[in-house]
Amino acid sequence: MSEGKLLIGNRRYSSWSMRGWLAVRLARLDVSIEVARFVRPGPTPLIEQTSPNGLVPYLEHRGARIWESLAVCEYCAEVEPSLWPADRVARAFARSIAAEMHSGFRGLRQNMWMNLGRDFSGLGRTPDALADVARIEAAWVEARRLFGAGGPYLFGASFTAADVMYAPVVTRLLTWRPEISAATQSYVDAVRAHPLVAEWYDEAAKEPKDWLVEDYEQTPVASQA
Numbered sequence: 077m078s079e080g081k082l083l084i085g086n087r088r089y090s091s092w093s094m095r096g097w098l099a100v101r102l103a104r105l106d107v108s109i110e111v112a113r114f115v116r117p118g119p120t121p122l123i124e125q126t127s128p129n130g131l132v133p134y135l136e137h138r139g140a141r142i143w144e145s146l147a148v149c150e151y152c153a154e155v156e157p158s159l160w161p162a163d164r165v166a167r168a169f170a171r172s173i174a175a176e177m178h179s180g181f182r183g184l185r186q187n188m189w190m191n192l193g194r195d196f197s198g199l200g201r202t203p204d205a206l207a208d209v210a211r212i213e214a215a216w217v218e219a220r221r222l223f224g225a226g227g228p229y230l231f232g233a234s235f236t237a238a239d240v241m242y243a244p245v246v247t248r249l250l251t252w253r254p255e256i257s258a259a260t261q262s263y264v265d266a267v268r269a270h271p272l273v274a275e276w277y278d279e280a281a282k283e284p285k286d287w288l289v290e291d292y293e294q295t296p297v298a299s300q301a
Contacts, residue, residue, distance in 0.1 A: 078106050078107050078108045079105065079106045079107060079138050080106075080107040080108075080136040080137035080140075081107050081108045081110055081135075081136050082096060082097060082105075082107050082108070082109050082110070082134070082135050083111075083112060083122070083123065083127060083132055083133065083135075084096060084109065084110070084111055084112070084132050084133050085111070085112055085113075085120070085123065085132045086111070086113060086114050086280075086287055086289070087111070087192070087276055087280035087283060088190075088191060088192050088193055088280045088283055088287070088288075088292075089114065089189070089191060089192075089289060089292050090114075090132060090190070091185075091190045091244030091247070091248075092131065092132060092133060092145045092244075093132045093133050094190075094243060094244050094247075094276055095133070095145035095148070095149065095241055095244065096132070096133025096134075096135060096145050096148040096149075097109070097133065098240045098243060098272055098273070098276070099145075099148050099149045099152040099153075099159065099240050100135065100152060102156060102159060102240070102272070103153070103155045103156035103159065104155075105135075105137055105155065107137055112126075112132065113287050114289055116290070116291060128141070128143055129143050129144070131143065131144075133148055135148050135151065137151070145178065145241070146178040146241070149174065149237040149240055149241065150237075152237075153237060158236075159236055159237045159240075160236060160237055161223065161231045161232075161234070161236060163223070166223040166231055169218075169219060169222065170219070170223075170230070170236055170237065170238040171238075173215045173219065173230075173238055173241075173242075174237055174238050174240075176215070177241040177242055178241065180208075181208040181211075181212065182204070182208075183202060183203075183204025183205045183206075183207060183208045184204075184205050184209060184245070184248065186204075186205075187200040187201075187202045187205040188200040188248045188251070188254070189248070189292055190244050190247055190248055190251070190292075191251055191292050191293070192247055192251070192277055192281070193280070193281070194251060194295075195251065196251050196252045196253075196295065196296065197252065197253035198252075198253060199295070199296045200252045200254075200296055201252075201254060206254060209249075209254050209256070212245055213256060213257060216242070216259075216260060216263055217257075217260075219231060219238070220263070228266035229266060229267070230242070230263070235272075239267060239270075242267075243270075243273055246263075246264050246267040246268060246273075249264050250264065250268065
């Protein structure tokens with residue numbers, strides 16, 4: 077019998093669900109996974125009735141109730157401390173860029189939304205979205221330069237909570253294909269190849285066709301940059 081449950085939304089679209097799921101899997105929590113098919117127009121009844129803030133992910137584990145992706149990451153790190161770098165300075169940097177992802181990058185979110193089943197190459201390039209991509213690239217470069225020499229991820233060989241928070245950004249870069257540096261592409265390839273990220277993509281591909289949400293499937297008319 078499992079020790080709780082994780083409620084997520086459509087894997088094809090739900091960037092926040094992906095973060096929660098990755099953290100839970102990396103911490104090896106024994107919880108069942110429940111997928112709520114997004115309803116449009118919202119709210120999705122199952123999510124609204126289950127999650128205190130009406131959003132996913134929502135985690136229940138051993139009597140604890142956790143919502144918001146970054147809070148799920150922090151909870152999972154209490155169970156599996158390796159989700160954050162062991163070094164104090166690196167850990168501070170990792171938490172800072174994870175929090176930046178949690179609270180920022182609105183231009184990217186609005187104009188290059190997550191869709192694991194489409195190719196929107198060259199589109200969505202609004203000034204705000206491109207500015208966000210540039211800032212994300214800069215953060216990744218600094219993390220890799222300062223702390224990432226030991227492996228392919230932001231802080232070396234371990235796939236940390238910081239990588240978890242940025243994994244959906246990787247999916248956006250693969251879907252929308254803005255111009256990125258060779259270093260960024262190398263990191264994107266490493267994250268995409270991670271077994272858990274590959275599993276998420278595989279499960280997304282299995283979702284029924286009637287789960288598609290028109291708002292997320294429409295091709296933007298043209299790049300605005």
